[in-house]
Amino acid sequence: GNRIEDDQSLEKIKKALIDAVDGGGGEVKKDILDHVEYTVARSRFSFDDFEAYQALAHSVRDRLIERWHDTQIHFKKKDPKRIYFLSLEFLMGRSLSNSVINLGIRDQCADALKELGFEFEVLAEQEGDAALGNGGLARLSACQMDSLATMDYPAWGYGLRYQYGLFRQVILDGYQHEQPDYWLNFGNPWEIERVHVTYPVKFYGTVEDENFNGGSRKVWLPGETVEAVAYDNPIPGHGTRNTITLRLWAAKPSDQIDMESYNTGDYINAVVNRQRAETISSVLYPDDRSYQGKELRLKQQYFFVSASLQDIIRRFKDSHSNFDDFPEKVALQLNDTHPALAIAEVMRVLVDEEHLDWNRAWGIVCKIFSFTTHTVLPEGLEKVPVDLLESLLPRHLQIIYDINFDYIEELKKRIGLDYDRLSRMSIVEDGAVKSIRMANLAIVCSHTVNGVSRVHSELLKTRVFKDFYELWPHKFDYKTNGVTQRRWIVVSNPSLSALISKWLGTEAWIRDVGLLAGLQEQAANVDLHEEWRMVRKVNKMRLAEYIEAMSGIKVSVSAMFDVQIKRIHEYKRQLLNILGIIHRYDCIKNMERSDRTKVVPRVCIIGGKAAPGYEIAKKIIKLCNAVAEKINNDPDVGDLLKLVFIPDYNVSVAELVIPGADLSQHISTAGHEASGTGNMKFLMNGCLLLATEDGSTAEIIEEIGEDNMFLFGAKMHEVPALREKGPTLKVPLQFASVVRMVRDGYFGFRDYFESLCDKVEGGNDFYLLGYDFQSYLEAQAAADKAFVDQEKWTRMSILSTAGSGRFSSDRTIEEYAEKTWGIEPCKCPF
Template sequence: GEHRAKAERMFSLMDGFLKNDPISLQKDILHHVEYTVARSRFSFDDFEAYQALSHTIRDRLIERWHDTHIFFKRTKPKRLYFLSLEFLMGRSLSNSVINLGIQDQCAEALNQLGFEFEVVAEQEGDAALGNGGLARFSACQMDSLATLDYPAWGYGLRYEYGLFRQIIVDGFQHEQPDYWLNFGNPWEIARIHVTYEVKFYGTVEEVEMNGDKQKIWIPGETVEAVAYDNPIPGYGTRNTINLRLWAAKPSSKFDLEAYNTGDYINSVVNRQRAETISNVLYPDDRSHQGKELRLKQQYFFVSASLQDIMRRFKEEHTNFDELPEKVALHLNDTHPSLSIAEVMRMLVDEEHLNWNKAWDIVCKIFSFTTHTMVAEGLEKIPVDLLGSLLPRHLEILYEINHHFMEELKERIGLDYSRLSQMSIVEEGAVKSIRMANLSIVCSHTVNGVSKLHLETLKTKTFKDFYGLWPEKFQCKTNGVTQRRWIVVSNPSLRDLISKWLGTEAWIRDPDILSGLRDHVDNADFHLEWKMVKRINKMRLAEYIEAMSGVKVSLDAMFDVQVKRIHEYKRQLLNIFGIIHRYNCLKNMDKDSRRKVVPRVCIIGGKAAPGYEMAKKIIKLCHAVAEKINNDTDIGDLLKLVFIPDYNVSVAELVMPGADLSQHLSTAGNEASGTGNMKFLMNGCLLLATEDGSTVEIIEEIGADNLFLFGAKVDEVADLRENGVSNLAPLQNASPLKVPLQFVRILRMVRDGYFGHKDYFKTLCDSVEAANDYYLLGTDFMSYLEAQAAADKTFVNQEKWTRMSILSVAGSGRFSSDRTIQDYAESTWKINPCRCPL
């Protein structure tokens, strides 16, 4: 009665949903200008327009977020919780208006207010809460989860400082902290009352409880986690899921000790430090070995997320037996793997389940994806560190291992070598916990991120585990979302595709892209296709000129290698190739030069701040660029530019504008790679080794449609050891595996042809003869051949365009929609749960 009357009143006071016609949008924008941004509607600039529009969109996201949330609560589906320490979201505005289906209306609304959508959208800074591939893949997966209506939540950390900004001074990388929140973040909703205490340190005590002995943890330090919700709208659906990021905040908890040192000011300052310490993203994309701070971040994240998840479960269910039917926990690499010990602790210490029962449940809820290719990259946590920071968790880990070892002995006998290899605890100089072994033991599914990767896992990295539990091992090749990587970043291509396919359905159903094959020989299509590429090259050329002052010709082949700088990714091979090209050009007569395809070589990427070799590669790139770009004799025939501060937004600009992209990892080192897929989607041809997911791209589009080179994964070990390939012993029998060209280039660098002789010495050493772990010398000739093939093909624009079309046509398989559907069906066992309109 009364309740109902009140509800009706509340309803009557507001219209239904916010309206999306251009006039309503303008009103909302102006309202936000005046009352949120607190400027005047008669005078606001592009950035303020961005803020106002973003808040206008935010309002709409909140509506959908809320409806989705209520719908999930009501229907109680099994939920997936995607746990990842990194999400590389980039910008949100364009993505949101596209997924909400109100892009045109927004553009018109802005237009009528005297603004341009593109310019306004460029005001947004990147949310760069991650390092590279793994982190961007997490973001793509969130987009797919939302679009495919899966009842999923993401959990992560709200670093105050995202990935450092790269600044180049005199060709050297410098790192600037990225305080991305300085200008506000309209894309998050602060949930000031959703907070949890996270505990650290302290001791473990044994108590009697109902006659049983029970361990309890008496923690020594408390930090509070507060939730920030980031709505993730799906495309073509009302579903808008949540990415919940945790921030550390000062605990309002009674904590007398901390302040009663007599020196109030210093106590507060020290405390403040403890609380904000979890707020810097670690800038290493490959390893996180044994840093206390990093461990603190991991547990802070794990503890807050699991408290939240368990609270939600317990609100709806009373029996933990139901947990595996209602909750799937996904470990995105081993960074969140402390979750396993934490859930055990919660079930055993707090919910008083017995160990075996708890373990049974835990083994049914976790799945795990490893992104690591080589055993040395696997995360280990020193026992000393863990025992001090999380004493109870260490005990639990020991107990898990004890049970596992017992079981193992029964199954494989007393094979001590294998037992010690498979043990979760690594004995040795620094006794450590092997996070991957823990994750494999406990997860019902262990996923590799490409077929090649899975094969390596089965046959090498986790051979013994595969022998034990073959059914656990699955391949889920990574993917990327065509919403961001075509629709947002390449609107011209989007229109072209839709026009020729006669539908936009590919935006939700990427397999439809294969329909482009029907038009692969259509001349009109070719013409339009080339025009789109040219438009995108123009945008990229403008950016290059603005960033580096180098003017580039649109007729040149835009050849791009953008990704984190790593020895295994072999940017050095690219640079050596460029030096080679330069040498060739210098030695050519005018006539020969006229036949040369002009090149713009574009390199971009960040080096981890402590990774000296990677930083030297960046400097070498600049040194070579300086030489080449200032050589008037060479002119437009060859340019080399380094694009600083490579991030998601730069990628969105670079990929559509690239003709050729390079993926040069020594075979067997790149677990999947996703950059290759993004270039593929943008009709850029690949020049690549047969590594990671490229192998599947070859399967999909055929080896003719990309430029392959280099040693194959099976040859690498032999090549390293013997300097010969086991596969082609006759061809490659010469003990002098390094070609003369390579040696000569190496000598040029060594001798200071590009200056900085001393500085480059160790870099040169690292690829010299027997030191050449990543086989640059070995692969060099093959690399040059592939480059020559690319040059040759580029002259034949019809062939090139055909290959480009077929690349896009084959890219559907590399949509994260496919990845996610696969995960949902065969790993997480979750079903779509579509919120009604």
């Protein structure tokens, strides 16, 4: 590495050179044409939008790679403590716009393209989403990578390079169908294949005792080896040269050829078997809710954990010879329990391969891991059947048993022989199916356990992990989630972005989002109001066009755009939303003509995927489409009410929908949403929230005040008592009547919807739709009333954006860096 020398003057020369290269559309234009010819292999005189996109993407990639190299060399030279972010899921979405904006070359690219007869926006649309994740957890990882890069932290993301991302949702006759997302079909310019960065990952086999220094030690004799190949995805920071790495692993057959099977003569079968190794990284599990003890899932987890740790340890050993320094140089972040096997793997490597004694290895492990949980429900916690672990990773099971043994002995000394509590807190669960509680493993072995919002953390301390909190109160903390304003304002809402910069007189808020608070002073300024409404209208028009193109439904931009987009779950209560829409429809139908002029026109937009095996969630999608069919084709209601189900909701759809929303719904039953991050994206874009006091909403209220949003519903502390009441709980008549309409087949499909109706009636209403219905309708009525007063609405909208500063992932990451990881920025000189 001799690209960057210590000499200051060399740095200056380099900066001048970089400016010369980055500046001006001329260079970019030449690069695009070169890539058209040599990378895309088309004539530079004739290429289409997709080919132009590819050539542009490669031109941007070249610039990314330069910065990325410099950053890696700089990190290596400085050797700071690094944070390794282990996550089984990253929802990156598209990369082009984000990259050119973070690199500061958006305008050069657009100019160069114009000269070539192309439009930047059109080309950006050519890119498919990288959808290597399910929902909030995975998108959070992506936002945090952006913040880590922007704030110059020495960070690495590690994950899996699935060949099939989250399934594509197709709606046929109103039903969800899943189609494979073979996203690599047309190549992926945003990754760099590192054919030489590979590690063997082993599975199965047996553990033997081996004589050693007069004693004995364990030796794992694995039965299968798969090769992990690195694919590096450079993540550029904004306004910095720092460009960090998201390293995703793909499974390839191992080079260690099994001569035996080749010699038995069945060559074809031997090759076919070998090829099967690739299935490990082939497909993302689409379930974001319940854990099923599937072998392939466990294999995926260990595969990415093992490869990542080999990589991390190799990097450490490059410049260190003593593992006692490990905690000073390495922080490992477990994104939920999915990578928790890393704990056992570090123990195994240190003890079995590096021959540290157990206690020394354990001392190291206790200092390096931190764990963030994203769930509220005990059902959501992973439990790996012991039989499964024993066959796949026999040595790891022993290690987990040994950790548990020491820990339980220690625990007995602390809490005495309270066997109920000991068994609840044990890492090993005895029962019909003996299993490993991954959350317990993660808590026992991590120095910090973070929740994702304040309310979530309270729940962890008082319910889900109460026993642990009482034992180790100092371990428990929270870092309220945040989202990156780079993607969620600058990339997705360029006109709002320009407006904000104009009124604040600076673009500095893009890196220092607290500055948005400066808009508060202008919240009553009529000139700002006018421009604000104009921007919002343009975004609504863009969304209206999309809706018409997708569904053929024409919507009026003067109506209120009311949006609920997120994974479909009973607890997120899309059904409450739909029942509310049915109520609204029924009211309009039963109204005197003369009264209809008072109705605030609405376009209700719902989008989201249901896990393929989640029957009730799929019925909710069908109900939404059945109700939409009825309402949208009723000339009697016309523009007063429309309902649109947006198919295949993903990051790119969110980027389009959020800026165009007037009102957004975050209406989970209180105590169920760990945080929620969609609410933050809408807030930043000046969309008003209609919400329950759940997850991070409680903190949003503190920032913008309850007068600037529409709150409703049972409070978290009321929920358990309300559930107790069961069938005796009082439910408003309107609720019974809308459910009756569904039951009676008013929207068709009577039999199909029956079980859905059963879920919310007769004492089965676990998520309290009936109980909350009245206050939900009142909140909706308050939203209507506010919308009529456009001045009031605009003020609330401005105050929403102005108060969103706390919900940037920059703030979250800074808190993690300082309080949990103990890392510092390491800025690559320009």
